[in-house]
Amino acid sequence: MPRPLAAAIIALVASAAALLSTAAAAASWRAPVHGPVLRGFAYSASAPFTRGARRGADFAARRGEHVVAPCGGRITFAGRVPRFGPALSIRCGALVATLLRVRAMRRGDVARGAIVGRATGDVRLGARRAADRFGYVDPLALIGAGRPVGPAPLAPAPVRAPQRPRPAAAHHAAVRVPWTAWVGLGLLGSLLGPWAVSTSRRRSTTSMLRRILAMRTR
Numbered sequence: 001m002p003r004p005l006a007a008a009i010i011a012l013v014a015s016a017a018a019l020l021s022t023a024a025a026a027a028s029w030r031a032p033v034h035g036p037v038l039r040g041f042a043y044s045a046s047a048p049f050t051r052g053a054r055r056g057a058d059f060a061a062r063r064g065e066h067v068v069a070p071c072g073g074r075i076t077f078a079g080r081v082p083r084f085g086p087a088l089s090i091r092c093g094a095l096v097a098t099l100l101r102v103r104a105m106r107r108g109d110v111a112r113g114a115i116v117g118r119a120t121g122d123v124r125l126g127a128r129r130a131a132d133r134f135g136y137v138d139p140l141a142l143i144g145a146g147r148p149v150g151p152a153p154l155a156p157a158p159v160r161a162p163q164r165p166r167p168a169a170a171h172h173a174a175v176r177v178p179w180t181a182w183v184g185l186g187l188l189g190s191l192l193g194p195w196a197v198s199t200s201r202r203r204s205t206t207s208m209l210r211r212i213l214a215m216r217t218r
Contacts (some may be wrong), residue, residue: 028112029071029092029142032099032125035060041138048134055136056098056126061119067102070125070143071095072112078104086120091130095137098126 039058044050061067071092078088084100090110101124102117110116127142129135 029097029127029139029144030068030112031059031143032067032070032102033059033061033065033119033123035062035122037140038122041136041140043136045132045134045136054124055128056100056124057138057140059123059125061101061121061123063120065119066115067099067117067119067123068113069110069116070097070099070112070139072110073097074109075104075107075116078107084124086117088117090116094130095142096128096130097139098124098128100124100126 036059037057038060039054041057042052042054044053047053069090071090073090073092076089076091076096079086081087081100086103087098087100088102088104090097090099099117101119101121103120104117106114106116125139127137127139129137
């Protein structure tokens, strides 16, 4: 078997195994608290440091409320992280669950749904592939239909540009003459022009003859 083909098959098998492991780990996930979801997952591995990115989902929680393990595994970190304060991480198979704003109450192995700490505010649940530093996935997709659903956020009202006042109508509207009328007047002038000149000449000649006849009769 050619080496490129063998390498491609090995990579495909490894990817399939990782997906199966992830699916198996995700099958047992649950929400860490009973509160509704406040903000969803907003993250892209191609731009992990984009402003406004959110590597997890936020759940409404009361201060001091019990927080449970979203999956069964082993607590691998319990301490403080910048901006979020107390936090803990649980290794759940191929995934790592992260709970932010949670003060840990225990260490070691935990079962799904076991109490692991107390909330110090709204709890953020994150999910990351253990073998990928930036491999965060949507935790709400892992929880599926078992997650609490909160009220839909209200859409902001559309901003409308201020309307400019319309100019006051003129007291005497200008009369617009259609172009066909102007064409007709031009044709009429072209026809009447020679006739008017001819009539004027005839009138001048008649007047001169009358003057000559009047002088002879005197």
